Amino acid sequence: MAEFLITTDLRKILHVDIDAFYAQVEMRDNPELRNRPLIISRDPAETGGRGVVATANYVARALGVHSAMSAVEARQLAPEGVFLSPNFKKYRQVSKTIHHIFHTFTEKIEPVALDEAYLDMTDSHLSGASIAAQIRHQILKETGLTSSIGISHNKLLAKLGSEFNKPNGVTVITHDNMLSFLAELPIGDFRGVGAKTKAKFSALKVENGLQLRQLPKETLRGLFGKMGENLYWQTRGVHFGEVQWQRQQQSVGKEATFRYFIHNEIDVHKAFKQLANEMIAALKVKQLTGRTLNIKIRDDAFNTITRAITRETPWPLSETLITQTAQSVFEEVIQTPFSVRLLGLSISNLQSSTFEEMTLF
Template sequence: MMETFLEFPLKLETNRKILHVDMDAFYAQIEIRDNPALANQQVIIARDPRRNGGKGVVATANYNARAKGVHSAMSAAEALDLAPKAVFITPNFTKYREASHQVHDIFHEFTDKIEPVAFDEAYLDLSDRTENLVALAHRMQQKIYDELHLTSSVGISFNKFLAKLASEHNKPVGLTVIRPEDIRPFLDAEPIESIRGVGAKTAERMRELGVQTGADLYQMSQDELISEFNRQGFELYERIRGIDNRPVMYERQRKSIGKEHTFNPLIRSEDETLAEIKILAKEVTEALSRQKMHGQTLVLKLRDENFNTVTHRMTQNDFIDNDPVVLNRIANDLLEEAGGFRQPLRLIGLTMTNLTPLAFENIALSLYES
């Protein structure tokens, strides 16, 4: 007698607003930005197999190299066979981590509900925003490009699964929206390997069962999927119906509050630099007051015309007063510590960290007070 299962009820939740932001060939793009001579080359981020006995794995490749079949996690030797004219660059994860921090600083200008996935991608929950999400996503992409000279692709939907699929749909520099009414036409056309949770072994078994596309998977019953793939089968049953109720996992306590200004034309004098720092000090003070927070560390960030970024910070034992005059004075000291104005600047930022709610105040008690 064939075993049957009780069918679990499903609920499609569509009230959230989720963005998945995926930087385009992130590591390769950073290297090309920093060395424009690479722009038309096939660029592979991996140790050159011609110099290390064929060892190494591809971290990523630019789209010129991908057109030759190169992809991440491939052996560097295989990548060389596919793209013998490619330029191999040893990964510089310190540089990529810094660029990732810069991208996340921009995310925080739009929301603090951010779940990082890797250096190059993150989920953002914008459910509390009322403006048009497409316009907001365009602004975010433009800001990332204006400040960092890096492109990104964005997927917009009501859950994480669909937002990620959307971000991958039209790379590079893509922006794709999946609404509830788009679920069937979008998912039915997807190859089975694109469905989250379908790895190489699962895909192989799927093909043995005659399942090639999302439309084929949709035809499988809940019983069939659970019987064949156990718990993963139920998740696949949900995903192919556009259901994913996982929340965006973010830090509830904000770690920093800051403001940055990007300049075009560039800042070209110390007087201009000091004037901008004064404006930033006022903006950061206002933001701290709105969030009812204060902190103990002030950070000055400077990015020059060549995209070199330096930061200098000052930490006090007590909380720094939420006063623009105080913040401006400390920031001027930090500028002097950095060597003052030395070359044209494309970005100045001021950030307060080590935050605590204003309810926690400095209490100085005299040892001799009766």
């Protein structure tokens, strides 16, 4: 059953990550640092040995320096290393540019860090590789920084992919190459495998994804609990987590204020029809639809009535249906005679509309 589910996951997820972000920004601004071990951390000599490495350039990494290591240890590994205190103000500014670039590709962005995000590009007709090339080009052009991108049908594989070809690389993991990719992956690269777990696996002679895959689910659960079961699925490339994006827009709609107040139902109907028309056009442009229809009515005394009608499934983008619904709500809540100065329609609980929904009406 699970194997069947895997092959039906047709999403297009990208994980974008700037290479050694803080270090790369500093090298960009001071090219002399490029060929020296650069450690982003307060100098242990100035802090009495305290401090932790935020990140390091690849020259320092080649010497064994890595993030979260104590600065003293980093100094021992890289005695010639340059220590620079992090300049978060500058990094946040660069980060803004990077996330702005993401937003030119999609709204479905899950930011993970200043320099890192998941993008759900399932709706794009372009290939993941082509999108990745454009994003990397744009980041380089606007910030001078290189990035790495992993592309796959889920977040787990996208993330593993971006790590795989670092720095300055792209990895596409498909349904076809997924199992061989995971087979060769060192055990320490799987999510949640720290030094302790790695040592336990070492004792079991499990060093890579292929060996991990040969362990029964029960064995893994017995050894590592929930995380063990999680690893069982990881080595099969199964992960259903969605890209957690913030819907930027809460609703799409239109309002009309009447210079001459409306007093009869024919004009109300006409107005709703026009509003429905414009709202539907806006929704189509944004490729959105939603489950809640909001109707707003304001009378000449500025009393405002709003009604919301939420359906199980998104509202069909049908002018007739929306106009009639609004009209009947109006007749239900407004008594004659009336004098209306404003009418409004909007759709909320938005979601992206599929091609089928777009063309059905």
